[in-house]
Amino acid sequence: MDKKISAAVVVIAVVFSIFVLTSPSDPIPLPEPNSNSKSDSVIILAENLDKPRSIAVSDNRIFVTEKDGFIRVIENDKQLESPLAALRSANVFDGGLLGITLHPNFLDNNYIYVFLTYEENGNLWNKILRITESENKLKDAETIFDKIPGSSFTNGGFIKFGPDEKLYVGTGTVSDSSHLPQDLNSLSGKILRLNDDGTIPEDNPFSNSPVYSLGHRNPQGMTWDDNGNLYVAEFGPEKNDEINVILAGKNYGWPEQQCSGGTNFENALLCYDPSIEPGGILFYTGDKFDFEFPFIMASMRASNLYQVDFEEGLSSQKSILSGIGRVRDVVQGPDGYLYVITSNTDGKGFPDANDDKLLRILK
Structure with a gap:
């Protein structure tokens, strides 16, 4: 039977x-x-x-992250046999080597930025590495931002440079029962805004803080329109996926609010129920x-x-x-x-x- x-x-x-x-x-x-x-x-x-996560495109090269720690290179429409880098990542379901982005002046400085989940003394963390590449090989790798709380399932991990040439980072919550996304002193469940060396911009909305906005569950995509407005896509818990317009210093509600309804939180631009x-x-x-x-x-x-x-x-x-x-x-x-x-x-x-x-x- x-x-x-x-x-x-x-x-x-x-x-x-x-x-x-x-x-x-x-x-x-x-x-x-x-x-x-x-x-x-x-x-x-x-x-x-193998489990690719994110793409970054230069003039004649495309860089793709694989969750298990590899950065693959496609040059002039041909996939190279050897990876640019092999990084040690945590072996968890939705963590590992996640986001990738290129410095606005990549053609001059060869800086690549990646978001990596790792394990240390039994705890999961995320960090941002700035990689210097030369002829499709890793020349140097420097951790520029560290100790973002990690999770087996909700790390966020999407990173991009904005029109202001600042680095924006989406971080996830450690669990659906956690209230850290509402804690301004935690890096969990936030959109972070950093200088290209990992330091904190002086014009961030909270003094001496990398936090740009809070109350997020699991950011997955990030983009800007022609007017410089930032949009973020994020997973809900099986339903209520959101597209949000991100405003400096604003709170997007998780876990107290999903999509809309709370007077103290920003409402989602689009809400998907069931999840897509x-x-x-x-x-x-x-x-x-x-x-x-x-x-x-x-x-x-x-x-x-x-x-x-x-x-x-x-x-x-x-x-x-x-x-x-x-x-x-x-x-x-x-x-x-x-x-x-x-x-x-x-x-x-x-x-x-x-x-x-x-x-x-x-x-």
Whole structure:
């Protein structure tokens, strides 16, 4: 009886994975899964990535973090065999080597910043490393910010430089029962704002504090619009995923508020119930696509790359890309094209033989 049940579960899983990865209603057909295979819409730049988390794009190079500690390099559309770096990361479900971003003057100083979960004396922590690379190799690595409380499931970990050339960092809560996101003296459940060397900017909203905003659960994506407004996407607890406009010094409610309703907290711009697991987000500013709405959002649980109209809300979402499973991150390259990574090997997806992938979207 047990064997029959197990076989049925396998069959169902296989059928579901085929549907998720090759739905005939896909807005963009995925090319055959051969490295650097091409179609009119998508190019596969890399395959067999292991639990990739975040993308950073330079002129002719793309850097991808893998959760287990590797920074992969794709140069001139070719995946290099050796990683740029192999860092020791904590072996926990949703921690490890997470976010990556390039210094605004990367072409001159070769600075790469990453967010890393590690274990020390039985405790989980997160830190930010500034890596100096040379010819796709690690030349130097310096911890510039440390002792962000860590977790097995909610580390946040998304990092980006803003228009003001300050480094913004999304940190997660240590557990859903923790009230540290409401504690201004804790680095848990915050958006942090740092100088490029890890020091605290003098014009931060709280004196001598890296905290830019508080009351966050698990930030996953970060972007700015043309007016310099900061937006953050974050996971809720199975429901109530949020897109928030982040204002300096404001409180976004977690765990006292989810999405909206509290008089002392900021309300979410968009709230998703049930969860869609938003990933990377961006405002498209290039000339390669004529999007109806410039706000682009990766979604893991909904297995789509969307364009979203804030004024019309959730009903306005239009799919740009589907049929590839879970979509973890999206960035705009200097060439104006979109780059995405899938997230089918993260323990929640149904990977095919060549997952995970880095894709360039052409149209």
